[in-house]
Structure formats: structure tokens, C-alpha cells
Amino acid sequence: MSDTALTIGKAMGAVALVLVSAVAYAPAKAAVRICEAPVSSGPVIGSTEQEARKKALDSWKFKALQHGEPYGSWRLAADKLFTCLPRKEGGFECLARGNPCTIEQAPARRELRQKRLGV
Incomplete structure (x- = not known):
């Protein structure tokens, strides 16, 4: 390989490294799961198991929604x-x-710090 080809290859590698570093540096955002006190459907009766299951989940969801619309998902529930x-x-x-x-x-940490300092 010629010296020119090696120099171009090194330059391309350096450019690729800079681009990857710039993308990798983007600040990450985290999601947090916030949970409320336990909610129970109470005992629910149905003529079939499928009916009883649906009624129990509907009852749980109705009670969970008392905490607000975002809390009505059984899928996100804990314990x-x-x-x-x-x-x-x-x-x-x-x-x-x-x-x-x-x-x-x-x-973000900056937002928390500003709140704490009253800025």
C-alpha cells in the first residue's frame, strides 16, 4: 500500500471516531416508575373464568384511576x-x-439543582 493510501485511511478513521464520539456523547434521559399504594379489586364473581377475570381487572383499573389517568395500566403495576x-x-x-x-x-440534574437553589 502507498503512503497516500495509508494517510487517507488514517484520516477517514479519525473522522469516523470523531463522529461516533459526538453521537455517543448525547445526554441520556432516564424514565422513572412512580407507584402508589396497593389497590385491590376485591373478590369478583363471574359465571365463567374469563368473565370473572375481566370484571376483576376492570374493577382494579377503576380504583387505580382514582390516582389519575396515567395510573390505570395493569401492565405497569408493581407487586x-x-x-x-x-x-x-x-x-x-x-x-x-x-x-x-x-x-x-x-x-435533568440541572433542573433539580435549579429547583433546590430557587433559580
Whole structure:
């Protein structure tokens, strides 16, 4: 290989390194899960297991929404417990329990510092 080709190759490598470094330096943002006190559907009865499950989740969601719209997702809930059992009288009884949670962006350190200093 010629000296010119090596010099061009080194220059291209340096440019690529600078570009990658610039992209990699972009500040990262973190999301935080914020949870409330546990919410329970209470025992819910349905003629089928599917019906009882739906009623239990609907009841849990209704109660979780008391904390605000962002808290109504069972998928985001923490410490979940969901159980269904057949009843002697027929049908099923289900219970859904979990801490309703939401996801929020964590404030940047600069914002927190400015709040703390009253700026």
C-alpha cells in the first residue's frame, strides 16, 4: 500500500471516531416508575373464568384511576397478584391486586439543582 493510501485511511478513521464520539456523547434521559399504594379489586364473581377475570381487572383499573389517568395500566403495576378460583356454587371468583404505577421522565440534574437553589 502507498503512503497516500495509508494517510487517507488514517484520516477517514479519525473522522469516523470523531463522529461516533459526538453521537455517543448525547445526554441520556432516564424514565422513572412512580407507584402508589396497593389497590385491590376485591373478590369478583363471574359465571365463567374469563368473565370473572375481566370484571376483576376492570374493577382494579377503576380504583387505580382514582390516582389519575396515567395510573390505570395493569401492565405497569408493581407487586401484582391475580388469582381465580372455581366456586362450589358454580362460576369463578377472581381477585386482582397491585400497586398502580406510571412512567415519568426523570428531571435533568440541572433542573433539580435549579429547583433546590430557587433559580
